[in-house]
Amino acid sequence: MDVTPPRNLSELFMGFLAIGARSFGGVMPWAHRTMVEERRWLTPADFAETIGLCQFLPGPNIGNASIVLGKRWFGVSGSIVAFLGLMALPFIWVMALGALYLEWASDPVVRAVVTGVGATGAGLFMGTALKLGRAIVRRPAALVLVASCFLAVGVGRYSMLIVLPVSAAIGVFFARRGWL
């Protein structure tokens, strides 16, 4: 497949603006569609590898992807332009929706709808966890880590600042022994 990276910063900006503008129900499918299918900036394999890296790094995945890709094509200014393009419209929309909600928050129907959307989001989390979990479910050591993380952070409400370093150290130990 022929790929043609963005030629200048304004093309880069418009591309990321298009991703942010349309990203109902998750950004990743739109990022793929815009950068791989429509604009052909990246090969599918290249896209998958970049996203893989960004999922491994801390922070918002797609935000990191805008930084990494912007850097690859145009250095620091590319990173900044891609990030701003990505966030500009979603930021305006979320604030507008927030303001609108505040206006109508006393209406019981509106409250019920918003609560329903929140519940859906919580359910999506469970779905994501199960999907990711399928790949590691056969390893008892991995299940031990999943369960202890859940008990410590979800049920016990211990700070991730404590749980994360401890469980990461245990995880690396398990991995080095070939248990993961």
Add this chain to the structure above:
Amino acid sequence: MILLDLAVTFGVLSLIAFGGMPAVMPEMQRLVVEVKGWTTAPEFIQLFAIAQAAPGPNVLIVSLIGWKAAGLPGAVVALLAVCGPAAVLSWWIADLWERFKDSPWRIAIQKAIAPLVVGLILSGGYVLCTPSTPDWCSASIPSPT
């Protein structure tokens, strides 16, 4: 100085958000609701829902929290703080990552993080519907009485 407080709080979250925003949701809820008191637990869920409903990255919930705490400047500061440190890290690591492709340590770290992310995202879903928060979990289950 609430803007500084927002910047530091979300800046720290940025660096521990392995697995993206869903994984850091329990910690965000704990800090925002229980430690800082910027929103109540029901408000947190509502802001989460608004961010979920709007198009765009789900990280934008932090803008709504920042807005609630300190108006428009708060919204901007919270968003930059939650993206900034991770962005700088991504900037540095992007090249290193390639170079250490076959390093056993990279492979071990990658394998170690996967189960943690699953556990944290589960916690995120759980925290968003537990007793300190709205009662949809109980409300959605028909009560025997």
